[in-house]
Amino acid sequence: MPNRRAKRPLKQEAVTAANQAVRDKTSPPGRSLDPDSPEDAALRTQWMDAYIAAGGETDDPPTPTKPADVVVPCASAGTMPTSAAKDCPDAPKTVTLPPDVNKAIQDGYKASFPKGKSQEHGGTLVKDSKGNIKVVNAGSGTSGTFSPNRTVGKGETIVGTYHTHPYDKSEGGHTGVSFSGADIAYAHYYKEPIYVDAGDKQFMITGTKSTPNVPHAEISSAWDKEFKKLLKSGKSMQDASAGATNAVAQKYNMAYYEGKNGTLKKVSC
Secondary structure, X not given: OOOOEEOOOOOHHHHHHHHHHHHHHOOOOOOOOOOOOHHHHHHHHHHHHHHHHOOOOEEOOOOOOOOOOEEEOHHHOOOOOOOXXXXXOOOOOEEEOOHHHHHHHHHHHHOOOHHHOOOOEEEEEEEOOOOOEEEEEEEEOOXXXXXXXXXXXXXXXXXXXXXXXXXXXXXXXXXXXXXXXXXXXXXXXXXXXXXEEOOOOEEEEEOOOOOOOOOHHHHHHHHHHHHHHHHXXXXXXXXXXXXXXXXXHHHOOOEEEEEEOOEEEEOOO
């Protein structure tokens, strides 16, 4: 999921709830989390999840990374959406990634297990003044987050972002895990598609012109509640994440796609 930062001013009620959520997980209990320590990375993610669930809002600042561009000629531009559809039914039934873009995304997943440990990879998708689709700012994040670098060149327009969802053996070795609530909130916030490569499956979700202008924290919270409900009912992580994403897409008139090898079909409407 993209890296997240709490929007200022902080909501005190949400801060209290988030502190309580991780209080007993620190050593000693109640210790303040170190914002720069790798050891606290997982707890920082849990703190932010709890903060958002309690009504806190976030900003999504870019994280500079060394760019690695892949240029795709217009002739192989695929059917990636570059503007919002009127509503979910109006969105294309199938999204096809250009071969070179798909390869870059899949290569990102292959690179997501350095020394056997999970590390999300991702990048930014742009369309240049000549109509070429490019992957720019490819880079890596943490075990559970990736923050896209949204600084692009002159004449380039962002048409989406992508990242990977790796789970190493210590995390269960899951593949095919769809979006998180924070991922969907990111797509809603920036009003553009977001893509995920999860090994044996790929996913895309995007808002439409009919998606309501609600706080993006509401989107994340709606997903979290549905995800927890599905897990409690006995669904696998894969089925629960996909089911929660589809439910949120239908509720907020977003277009949600599932597929593999660069071909994704709409499943939300």
